[in-house]
Each structure stands twice: as structure tokens, then as C-alpha cells.
Amino acid sequence: MSMTAGYLTRNADRFRIVVAMWVVVGFGGFLLFGAFGLMLVTGTGMFADKAVVDPGLEFAPGREVAIRDGAGPGNFLVLAHPTSVDLRTVECTWKSQVYSTGEQNVGRLEIARPDGVAATVTTSGPTTRSFVPLAATQDTEWMEPSLLTCSGRGAESFAIASADGIMTDRFRWGTGAVLLLLAPVMAGLGALALHFTRKWYRQRASATVTTGPTPRRPGSLA
Incomplete structure (x- = not known):
């Protein structure tokens, strides 16, 4: 494998790790933005x-x-x-x-x-x-x-x-509306990250099954 190919492979692995982290960030952001948005719009909890x-x-x-x-x-x-x-x-x-x-x-x-x-x-x-x-x-x-x-x-x-x-009603409703709009966006990013993470995992598992284990040379130790 050339140095360029190895460099690209390492960067691809790092990118996949970042995408996998966005599964947590996306779904966590959906819950967080949604909860705070609802409290702001309804004037409950800490925003009463x-x-x-x-x-x-x-x-x-x-x-x-x-x-x-x-x-x-x-x-x-x-x-x-x-x-x-x-x-x-x-x-x-x-x-x-x-x-x-x-x-x-x-x-x-x-x-x-x-x-x-x-x-x-x-x-x-x-x-x-x-x-x-x-x-x-x-x-x-x-x-x-x-x-x-x-x-x-x-x-x-x-x-x-x-x-x-x-906090005036105008501020609460405006901020709450923004958070409620961002909540499904974060959920979509989380779902997209989950989709690609699963796809790459299946591709890696399929490649491992296709190539199989590396054969040993005659006379090599077990």
C-alpha cells in the first residue's frame, strides 16, 4: 500500500469516527432542543x-x-x-x-x-x-x-x-420556535449519521468475509 493510500485510509477512518459521534450529538440535540423549546413555548419549568x-x-x-x-x-x-x-x-x-x-x-x-x-x-x-x-x-x-x-x-x-x-412572551415564543425548528434538524442529522455508520459497518464486514483470513505460508509457525 502506498503512503498516499495509507494517508487517505487513516483520514477516512477518522471521518467515520466523527460521523459516528454525530449519532449521539444529533439525537441528543433533538431531545435537548425539543424539551427546552416546549418549556419556552408553554412557559413552564425554568421558563415560567x-x-x-x-x-x-x-x-x-x-x-x-x-x-x-x-x-x-x-x-x-x-x-x-x-x-x-x-x-x-x-x-x-x-x-x-x-x-x-x-x-x-x-x-x-x-x-x-x-x-x-x-x-x-x-x-x-x-x-x-x-x-x-x-x-x-x-x-x-x-x-x-x-x-x-x-x-x-x-x-x-x-x-x-x-x-x-x-422573559417576555415574545422572547419565549421566538426562542422556543427556533429550538423546535432545530430539533427535527438535529434528529435528521443523527439519523443520517446512523445510516452511514451502519452502511460502512456492513461494507467492512462484507469485505472481511470475502477476503477471508490471510493464508499462512508453508512452514510458518501457527
């Missing part, structure tokens, strides 16, 4: 609506607070306690920082159940309390609000928490 929060700041109705004291830079979530508060009477007004021009913008948060958050959330820790979500910065320009004031009939307190980890 956020139900546990860690309020960084709790404040009394009518008190003006700095949003950064309750949530770090980025998105924030506004909550009210107790859960029986009349949401129709709740108002939350935000103010921006005072700009170099002396201007300060003012606006109101839209009071509605935030997307990706459970209807009622509980605080983390040994002593849990229940809050009702009022708004999240997915519906506002989070870069502008700096100060916040909330009031409402029946509200004993309000709280600000980080909105990190909240």
Missing part, C-alpha cells in the same frame, strides 16, 4: 413567569425615592403590597434627573401586569410576603426615569426590584 423577587427598596405611598436604590442600572419592576390593593386607583409618577439645561422630564408608568411576571409574586428569604406587580421597564424608557412616587387606595407600601430574569 417570574414569581419570586428580591425587593431592593420598599417605600411608603407618596414618598419619592431614587430608582437606583431599589434596582441597579437597567430594568426595574414596581410592586405593591398587599395584593388586595385596588389597581384602578394606583398611580406611579417618575421624574428624570435634572439635565444640564435645568430641564426635568416627568411621566407616568402604565399600571398593568408586566409581561413575563406572575399575577402575584413573593419575596425571597425565610419570611415571605406577597406583592402584586404594577409595571416593568419593558414598557418604558428605563434610561430616563430616575425618581419614582407611587400612591393608591389600599396600598400599604410599594417596592422596587430588579427586572433581570424576566
